[in-house]
Every structure is written in C-alpha cells, then in structure tokens.
Amino acid sequence: MSRLAYYADFVTMPVLALLLIVLGDAGLVGIVSGLFTWTLAEYAIHRVLFHRVPGFRAAHDAHHAKPCGRTGVTSWHSLAVFAGLALVLPAGILAGFALGYLGYITVHHAVHHWTIAPGHPLYALKLRHAAHHCGVEANFGVVTTAWDRVFGTYRANRSKSRQK
Template sequence: MPRNFGLSRHEGLPAAFDLSRSGYFLDFALVPFAELALIATALWRGLHPAGLVAALLTGAVVWSFAEYWIHRLVFHGPTAFEPMHQMHHALPKDLIGVASLGTFGGFAGIWLIAYILVGGSLCSAATAGFMSGYLFYCAIHVGMHHFEARGFGRYGAMMRRLHAAHHRGGKGNFGVSSPVWDIVFRTYRKA
C-alpha cells in the first residue's frame, strides 16, 4: 500500500501488518498447497486413512482453541500485535493483518510441537488440520469484513452478528469462526 509521503491512514502501523491486496489474500493461495503437501507426506509415510481423518479433526479443534486464545490474549493483550488489532477494529475493511511469512512461521512451530508430541506422519496430518481450521477462520473473517459473510448462510450471519458486537466493545466474542470457546470461558455476549 503506498505510503503517500508518510501521510498514510495507517501511520505508525509496522509494514508487516499493512498489507497489499495480494499480501492480504496470499494465505488463500498458499495454505491449501501446504495442507495437501502435509497430507501427502502423512499418507506416503504410511498413515492409515482413519488416522489421517482423526489427526485432521484434532488439528482443526486445536486451531479453534488457539484462535480464541490468540484473539483474546495476543490481539487484545499487552503485546506488539495489540496496536495492529486495534487499528483493525477502527478500520475493519482495510487490509490489516499478519503477513503469510508470520502465519507460516507459526505453522512451522505447530508442526515442530506436534512432531515432538506424536511423531512424523501424525504431526503432518494434525498440522494440516490446524491449517484447515485457520483457513476456515480466514474465510469467515474476510467474508465478514469484505463480503458481508455471503455464502455462509445462517451460521455466517450469526457469527457476523457476534463479531460485530466484539468490534463494538472488544470485551467478549473472541471466537471468529465459532462461539464454542466463548461459551466455555464465559466471554460469550449475545448480539
């Protein structure tokens, strides 16, 4: 995004969070390829299809849990990400977010933790599931802010209402793709 000689409406926002249009949507192109590569690796290493499905589902549930806590503690906590996220609250249609390099660094960390915990083929499949959950979150979040959540039906409309309430106050509804963890941790707010 051009800086207009220092007069950008995103003044003070680190360039890593002030994304171009292609940078903002890049994860939608890269993540599916990475997921397929991880799934292919897991199958090539001999993971049974039932194990693959279980690991994918586990990874997606872990993402859902991580999404809630990242949003609550990292984006709304005293971190380097909090000013970026507050700017997103103020300018929700702007292309503000974490660049693909950052998200893939996070995925590499998740893969490493899973590798230590469960080993080779399961860690690849679980990471692919985690990435699927992330991609669903991205689709919902981008849909809410840029496409009025079209294509997600009643579920998308409900999540859009909850997320809009979050943007108005920031005190609850931290789950973007699901209200489950807000209900569990008592941060759910009716909208």
C-alpha cells in the same frame, strides 16, 4: 498491507494442508484433532495475544479502527509460524491447524468484506463479530462460539428487530 501479503494465505494454507495430507500421510484423527485444537488456539490468540499483549494489541487495534482494511497477520508470518509448528506437531494435527486457520481467515474476511443478508448462514457470525468490534470484550471466537461459552465471554446477538 499489500494485497499479496493479505491474500496469499488463501492459497498457501490449502496447499500446505494438501501436502501434509498426501506427503505427510496425515490421518483423519489427526486432522480432526488439529481442527479442534485450532478453535482453542484461535480463541486464545484473539483474546490474549491480540487484546492483551502490547505489540500485537496495537496492530489489532488498527484492525478494530478499520475493519474493512487489509490488516492482520501477513502470510509470511503465518507461514513462519506453521514452519515452526512443523518441528513439533505431527502432519495430521498440522494439516487440521492449517484447515482451521483457512476456515478462520475465510470467515473473518467474509464478515468484514462481503454483503451478508439476514438468513445467510454467516449472518449470525457477522453480527456477533460486529458486536466484538463495538468495544465489547467478548465474542473472541470468529468461527465458533464454543470457547466463548466455556470461558464466559460469549454475548448473544441483540434481538432480531435490531439486527439490520
């Protein structure tokens, strides 16, 4: 995937959220509802679409094979999905979705591409996601463990002595 296709969402999602908030008159309740709903969508997309649906699974398997590569959903695809959602969702919920997605891609990029040392706020997320990449059919949530806990797919990080 090209650098542009990989990184464009880091620009387009904040712009989209801002436009929805300002021009779409998105309210706080809608934005928070969208953020909350995004966390469930993130979990479902990762667990079901990326791990069970053949075409998506093949692309996601490439990400598991090369976690530090620029693999994933291109910005063009995510913008098309958001355009479709704009037909059915209010501006506030869609703004929350965009902010949630931005949080997800930021954290997911960080755990794969940044050096994150013990003690850093993202360290536990990095370890949990690394366990997911080691063939554990668990820890599908990248940003939160909430839905993994609800659906019984949460696996705790190993003991502190083994977290290096």
